[in-house]
Amino acid sequence: QLGQQPTPLGGDSYNLGCHGPLQMTAHQLQLQQQQQPCTSSAGAVELKYLRSMLEGYHQFLSLRKASYTLVDGFPLCRRDNEDSPQSSFGTSKMICKIEASLIRDIVEKFFHPFSQLPSEDKAKLFDTFYCLFSNAERAFRTYKMFGADDDRLLMPDGGHVRLSELQKFYENNSLVRGDPSQVAKVFENAMSYLVKTVVAHMRLIKLTETELVALFGMFIWSDCMCFWFSTI
Numbered sequence: 001q002l003g004q005q006p007t008p009l010g011g012d013s014y015n016l017g018c019h020g021p022l023q024m025t026a027h028q029l030q031l032q033q034q035q036q037p038c039t040s041s042a043g044a045v046e047l048k049y050l051r052s053m054l055e056g057y058h059q060f061l062s063l064r065k066a067s068y069t070l071v072d073g074f075p076l077c078r079r080d081n082e083d084s085p086q087s088s089f090g091t092s093k094m095i096c097k098i099e100a101s102l103i104r105d106i107v108e109k110f111f112h113p114f115s116q117l118p119s120e121d122k123a124k125l126f127d128t129f130y131c132l133f134s135n136a137e138r139a140f141r142t143y144k145m146f147g148a149d150d151d152r153l154l155m156p157d158g159g160h161v162r163l164s165e166l167q168k169f170y171e172n173n174s175l176v177r178g179d180p181s182q183v184a185k186v187f188e189n190a191m192s193y194l195v196k197t198v199v200a201h202m203r204l205i206k207l208t209e210t211e212l213v214a215l216f217g218m219f220i221w222s223d224c225m226c227f228w229f230s231t232i
Contacts, residue, residue: 049112054213056110060102067098068158084145084152087159090173095156100130111220125220132219139198140212148203153195163192 071094104126108115114122134156142154152160161169166188170180 050210050214050217052110052112053217054210056106057209057213057216059110060106063102064095064099067095067102070098071095071157084154084158084160087155087157087161087169088173089170089176091157091159092155092169093175095158096134099134099156103130103133107220111217114220128222129216129220133216135194135198136212136215136219139194140202140207140209142195143199143202143207148200151195153191153199161191163188163195166191 071091107126107129108122114125117125138154138156142152142160145154146152146160151163153163154160155169166184167181170176170183176183
């Protein structure tokens, strides 16, 4: 959701239908794997999965750019990735819905072994994953586009909001009920956290695109989840 602060990994547990001896968290699996000798073939398999996720992310970026043409009145400069204009709540909300559908298909096709899970487990995993993905991906693009002392944050529609002028994002839109300045205050802390903490740290460690995609994998297979390993 727009402006929602990222949920820390390792938070509340989610029971996705695990029973008895079949229940195993990702953390337990990791410990089990650490006790096994590391082989070059195992590393090759892991890189294969990472390359697949990276390929999926690139496909997502292309599809999202193409989806901009589906939104009426969408500025051409955003379609061509030129200098980011001021974002609006209306276009961001529309692109956010399209984005969620696109990344759901990408996860199904490229994030092994997501496709092998029961439908109910997929839904629960994706609901948690999408919020983390959306915030991290926008933070990464913000870090790549803007300088260290810039208070702008990229939004789903490719435009930006300034923390110092956040109310403008909610102005002149029929979807916003109430005073835009009051609505802005609701999301101010979350957006400030993204810019001042998440974006700043990505810049500090010089996060790469491959590392970002590895984070996506951690988000969806975090140890706060348990699922049916018997189906994988």
